[in-house]
Amino acid sequence: MWEVVQEPFFQMALLNALLTGCLCGYLGVFVVLKRIVFVSVALSQMAALGVAVGFFMGIYPRVSAMAFTMLGIVLLAMPYSEKNTSRESILGYIYAMAAVTAVVLIAKNPIGEAHGLDLVCGNVLYTTQKDLIMLIVIVLAVVVLHLFYFKEFIFVSFDRDTAQTTGIKPGVFEFLLYISFGLIISVSMQTSGVMFIFASLVIPAMIGLCVARHIFRVFFSAVVSAAVCVTAGFYVSYVCDLPSSSTIVLFYGVLFLSVKGITFLAKK
Template identity: 55%
Template sequence: MLEIFKEPFVQTALLGGLITACLCAYLGVFMILKRIVFVGIALSQVAALGVALGLFVGVNPVLSAFLLTLAGIILFWIPFTERNISREAFLGFIYVFCAATAIILIAKNPLAEARGLNLISGNLLYTSWPDIGILGIAFLFILALHLLLFKEFIFVSFDRETAFTTGLRTNVIDFLLYLSIGITISLSMKICGVVFVFASLIIPAMVGLISAKRTGMIFFIACASAAACVAIGISLSYMWDFPSGPTIVGLYSLFFILLIGIKTILGKE
């Protein structure tokens, strides 16, 4: 099995998948703690629309995805004040609108249709070194930001009201966290697709949260489980000619189900 990692395109796929999965798994813990999972799936679809729009008008799809996701970040960061509908309903509207528009743009443009077939499931085996470079820069930026403000992000995620009463600028911290999530989603959407990105935000984070109580271990288990599934998933997708993204998501899900089963059995003993 290790022989396949000597192939250059498998190496770029593995590196791109590891960077994306670990970033998403790490940020996904914050999303679950803050109960903003719907924001994650809505931003994923906004980024997908950005990719489709870029292909449709002939601009760099990474740039268009980033700009549209940045607009979505600002929109979701602003407090929702409409009393007659819930914030979740509004996020659902954004998701459906972006999904439908992306499908229309892909269907009406031959280039977008040819290159956009992997927009949902993604194909890590098409990852290029320029893609790795962009993801690497994003990784370093988010790493520096979270090393600087990790305690603040944790405080706001666990108890925003108490953090506010202590004088912490919770709106700014929230925006920086949303920005981290948005950058990761928008820059990884082109190579990974909606399914892989959203699954990487949610499932490894759930694995970490149900496996450990200490904060550091939660993040470590989330990232480690994501990385392991990416490595195994790319190997299986190469050997069995499966699409890489859904294969990895299937492994995420299988690992989570097995973990739940083991915890349930042990809890009854």
């Protein structure tokens, strides 16, 4: 095991998964608090479509993934009449159209077809130095943004109406929050896959909310649980020759059930 840990490809893959998992774990708290889980699903699928378009047109997949993810954010940010077209129905439309279009493009492109399963399950071991540098830049940008406006993001997520009465513009900060989701989703989609990103945006936050009550401890618990599952998942996937991203997601699920069971028994 220690021999492979010293290999550059393994170190880059592990760092990629840790950065993606931890940042998604942090952002996932907002996803769960605002009850916008299906927004993360739709944006993840738009990013997957962007990767498929990149393979089909011969352009850098992360650029096309970012473009399509931002398009999804714009579509979600537009005002809709609840009588005719609700936001939930638009989410369903975006997810369905992005999914089937990605399948069609992959089926018609030999290069895309070879990477079709990676869009769903991911293959983080394919991480390159260029991928890692771009991910680090995005992570730093999102971290800086949230350091400056953390209180505003929290206020808008907990009580949108009260935040508006204090002079905070909820629409602006919700849009910035969606941009944060879009950046990390689009830059990590090609190597991490839809399932890993979606699970990282939901399950660590659920774990954090199970074990902590203070909001700062919730964020901390979510990030730590993501880091633990990523590290353990990488180790087990190597020892048992399993797909890394899928193994990490399994660890997310097992850890959540374990925490949920322990907290349930503790209340007895």
